[in-house]
């Protein structure tokens with residue numbers, strides 16, 4: 156794998172070529188541009204990247220002069236040729252992301268054919284106490300690695316939902332046939348969304364339950380409002396309420412991932428900060444192992460400042476589980492000593508530039 160950033164946040168032009176190294180390590184002081192490298196990498200997956208930022212913020216100094224470009228060569232399977240992926244914005248269309256795969260224009264949804272990623276960032280430390288929508292985004296990323304069609308259903312569900320809300324809240328009375336057609340679309344794609352989420356949560360729950368005791372706590376997972384089969388009726392009955400609320404009050408866009416610290420039989424939100432981080436790492440590792448077993452593909456793992464608060468035993472256990480997976484994990488940290496002995500491609504990041512160790 157190789158990665159090149161041009162005019163991306165504080166990176167003028169940075170290039171890294173770690174090949175198939177099991178670990179890629181980025182160290183450097185605060186504000187050096189380590190997370191920015193992971194964010195650029197996260198644009199090789201479907202979605203808005205690991206910060207969820209507007210694209211115009213990602214071009215250097217807000218893109219006043221130029222759009223950004225992120226280029227990568229991925230090594231899919233041993234023996235197969237590398238895939239060249241380029242994603243970019245232009246100064247005259249700063250919120251539009253363009254994609255080329257092997258030199259040919261491609262829709263952004265094509266990224267799910269090539270790159271499956273999971274990340275852990277400091278912003279996710281409070282995920283269990285955060286909003287349901289933050290947990291749903293996290294869950295959907297887990298689901299996407301197992302069901303690549305998930306993103307398409309989400310896009311079509313949301314488009315139908317927005318159109319229904321517009322129709323309901325317009326000054327003129329809504330055409331019942333048009334409303335019913337939009338609700339049928341919501342029901343079709345909503346059922347697919349809920350089904351894929353339920354399948355992923357149950358497979359992941361089984362994998363977590365089957366794990367031997369180890370240094371990471373065992374979470375148990377549940378999806379709220381899992382049965383969406385009555386959605387057409389629920390939507391029809393909720394029309395007046397939804398008109399008043401100005402949004403759809405029923406449907407899978409309101410589902411939540413409920414996480415419990417199983418060993419303590421306690422909601423994850425009540426666990427300590429370190430415990431919550433360890434629960435998230437448990438989910439991430441079990442998920443990566445599940446994706447590898449089910450799809451034969453190894454997700455790329457981006458772990459931003461993930462080890463600083465782990466004790467040495469848990470740190471070593473994390474590195475061992477990641478190494479056993481056989482994929483590639485990109486790690487950042489301010490302190491290189493925390494990664495001593497790790498077989499890694501090492502880079503020092505300094506003021507938006509890469510220095511190879």
Ligand SMILES: Nc1ncnc2c1ncn2[C@@H]1O[C@H](COP(=O)(O)OP(=O)(O)OP(=O)(O)O)[C@@H](O)[C@H]1O
Pocket residue numbers: 163164165166183184185186187188189190191192212213214215216217218487489504
């Ligand atoms: N669009 C942009 N143009 C130029 N610089 C930017 C842009 N967006 C962010 N930056 C700069 O990038 C730097 C932050 O980079 P990043 O978050 O990658 O740091 P980091 O090395 O991960 O730091 P930490 O260890 O504190 O997490 C900040 O100095 C910020 O001002």
